[in-house]
Amino acid sequence: MSALAAVTHTGVLTARQLRAFRRMPVFLAMNVVQPRICLLLFGQLFKSVVDIPGFGGGTDYLVFLTQGIVMMMALFGSAWAGTSYIQEMDRGVMDRFLASPTSRGAMIVATVLYQAVLTVLQTLVVLGVAWLAGARFDGGWRGIAVLLLAAVLLTFVFAAFSNGMALLAKAQTALIAISQIIAFPLMFLSSAIMDTALSPAWVGGVARFNPFEWAVVAGRGAMQAAPDWGTVWGQLGILAALAVAMTWLAARAFRIYQWALQPGACGLPGAPRCPAVRNRCPDRCPAAADMWTGSVFAAVNM
Amino acid sequence: MDTGRENLLLAGRLQGMASHETSVRAAELLDRFSLADAAGRLVKTYSGGMARKLDVAIGLMHRPQVLFLDEPTTGLDPEARADMWAELESMARAEAMTVLLTTHYLEEADRLAARLAIVDRGRIVVERTPGELKDSLHGDAVTVELAQPARDGTRAREVLAGVELLRGDGTDGRHLRGRADSGPAALPVLLARLDAAGVAVASATVSRPSLDDVYLRHTGRSYSPGSAAGAAVSGAAAGGAEVSA
Numbered sequence: 001m002s003a004l005a006a007v008t009h010t011g012v013l014t015a016r017q018l019r020a021f022r023r024m025p026v027f028l029a030m031n032v033v034q035p036r037i038c039l040l041l042f043g044q045l046f047k048s049v050v051d052i053p054g055f056g057g058g059t060d061y062l063v064f065l066t067q068g069i070v071m072m073m074a075l076f077g078s079a080w081a082g083t084s085y086i087q088e089m090d091r092g093v094m095d096r097f098l099a100s101p102t103s104r105g106a107m108i109v110a111t112v113l114y115q116a117v118l119t120v121l122q123t124l125v126v127l128g129v130a131w132l133a134g135a136r137f138d139g140g141w142r143g144i145a146v147l148l149l150a151a152v153l154l155t156f157v158f159a160a161f162s163n164g165m166a167l168l169a170k171a172q173t174a175l176i177a178i179s180q181i182i183a184f185p186l187m188f189l190s191s192a193i194m195d196t197a198l199s200p201a202w203v204g205g206v207a208r209f210n211p212f213e214w215a216v217v218a219g220r221g222a223m224q225a226a227p228d229w230g231t232v233w234g235q236l237g238i239l240a241a242l243a244v245a246m247t248w249l250a251a252r253a254f255r256i257y258q259w260a261l262q263p264g265a266c267g268l269p270g271a272p273r274c275p276a277v278r279n280r281c282p283d284r285c286p287a288a289a290d291m292w293t294g295s296v297f298a299a300v301n302m
Numbered sequence: 303m304d305t306g307r308e309n310l311l312l313a314g315r316l317q318g319m320a321s322h323e324t325s326v327r328a329a330e331l332l333d334r335f336s337l338a339d340a341a342g343r344l345v346k347t348y349s350g351g352m353a354r355k356l357d358v359a360i361g362l363m364h365r366p367q368v369l370f371l372d373e374p375t376t377g378l379d380p381e382a383r384a385d386m387w388a389e390l391e392s393m394a395r396a397e398a399m400t401v402l403l404t405t406h407y408l409e410e411a412d413r414l415a416a417r418l419a420i421v422d423r424g425r426i427v428v429e430r431t432p433g434e435l436k437d438s439l440h441g442d443a444v445t446v447e448l449a450q451p452a453r454d455g456t457r458a459r460e461v462l463a464g465v466e467l468l469r470g471d472g473t474d475g476r477h478l479r480g481r482a483d484s485g486p487a488a489l490p491v492l493l494a495r496l497d498a499a500g501v502a503v504a505s506a507t508v509s510r511p512s513l514d515d516v517y518l519r520h521t522g523r524s525y526s527p528g529s530a531a532g533a534a535v536s537g538a539a540a541g542g543a544e545v546s547a
Contacts, residue, residue: 005318012315020303023344096360102316 006103013102013110017084018117031077031118035126039069040133042193049194057195057220063137066130067147067220068192073122074151074158075187075212079179081115081159082166086175089166104254108163108247115159116152123151139223146222150236154215156243158183164250167257186212191220214239306348306356307332307341310363317364324363331359335389351382355389362393371403375410387413408513418513422521432513439511439519442485444468446478446492449502461495468492485510
């Protein structure tokens with residue numbers, strides 16, 4: 001597989017996803033409406049937290065919240081990214097791709113890029129709604145650009161993760177359960193809607209290892225009047241590294257997916273081996289989901 | 303969520319074809335499979351037969367030398383099936399391409415296959431051309447219906463026994479039955495002799511053994527798609543080379 005072919009594949013597969021998106025007006029509308037609901041509901045519900053002594057997020061909760069909601073949209077949107085893989089498995093499209101010389105990496109990158117386009121759209125909607133509701137940001141265009149970058153990197157991480165999980169779980173209900181179980185704690189163990197200075201100390205401690213929090217800190221930091229660029233780029237850097245690692249792992253998940261399609265072939269020369277445990281036959285391989293969860297948590301908590 | 307044409311273009315690009323080449327080839331295939339009118343429609347609006355044809359067209363985008371089809375006509379109505387057969391036959395010729403297809407329809411294997419293998423419980427039990435397979439059975443059945451069995455019965459049996467090409471299979475009063483390696487060759491001889499002997503004939507038929515008979519002979523079971531798990535007929539309709547399994 002040449003690098004050029006992989007790039008071509010990524011292009012045509014991303015275009016395919018965007019076509020599908022354009023053809024689902026309801027989905028498009030949901031993507032525009034949902035951020036407004038979140039922003040306005042959370043904004044009203046927690047309006048008074050800026051008055052709590054010790055709140056370090058400025059004087060306007062809407063401004064503070066907007067930066068958190070941007071990341072929330074990116075997190076939840078991308079946590080669902082794998083559902084399209086499962087639809088394709090159910091419709092036989094996945095087998096068709098895997099039987100063709102389509103680059104596995106391109107298959108992951110295309111869905112992740114598509115999700116990133118959605119994230120950019122949603123972020124712009126959130127910022128627009130917040131601005132109309134009276135929020136004013138100090139960071140200017142540069143701040144918004146860095147906020148978008150942080151949201152996109154966060155999308156890369158979780159969309160790749162979701163795709164990898166889809167390849168292993170192979171069932172919609174399982175994938176959704178896994179996504180929810182992971183996304184909600186990540187959201188609350190962060191400063192997205194509440195300054196961690198007001199939370200118990202352990203929350204702040206855990207949040208430092210939370211990729212979602214890295215994106216929130218970077219995005220919010222960039223939108224300050226005088227950003228601490230060292231912190232911002234530091235957070236973006238580890239987020240980018242995690243995004244690369246996650247994309248690689250998701251592409252590896254294709255191996256496990258394909259290997260699981262042909263059990264019992266161990267005795268044949270050149271037969272698939274258990275990918276996680278070297279030189280072990282598939283029938284004696286630990287359950288794929290166990291291995292995967294193990295390695296992912298290792299990556300998240302690095 | 304793609305149209306027929308978009309599916310073909312995507313397949314071509316993924317197979318490494320250049321953009322221009324891809325659209326030319328897609329137009330050619332849409333035309334050949336009579337899908338040109340529906341090319342701009344979403345595939346989810348296609349009928350079963352159209353979707354199946356598009357499936358095959360997708361596989362043909364990059365001009366493969368060998369095309370593997372796994373039960374390409376299962377679930378299609380008789381018209382769509384006949385349509386698909388015609389497409390496959392002309393395609394195999396036009397593209398000088400070998401087709402290896404599996405099917406549960408013996409009729410389909412008979413019509414399409416240049417070479418046919420019967421697979422029973424995961425093992426190829428026999429592999430020849432459909433014609434050879436049928437010839438390997440005891441031969442064609444030749445049946446002559448007598449106009450006046452009471453008057454001609456005895457004479458007719460004597461004539462039948464005298465025809466070297468036929469093995470007499472007895473009569474049931476009204477019908478004279480025989481088996482021949484080649485029924486069409488034996489029938490005129492039999493009729494001429496009967497005529498010479500003054501036997502009045504009401505009707506005459508020749509029936510070739512069907513692949514169902516062949517299947518039965520080689521697997522020891524009658525063929526029914528529902529019960530014959532693990533059994534499949536695979537045939538190769540070859541434009542150039544043949545596939546040996």
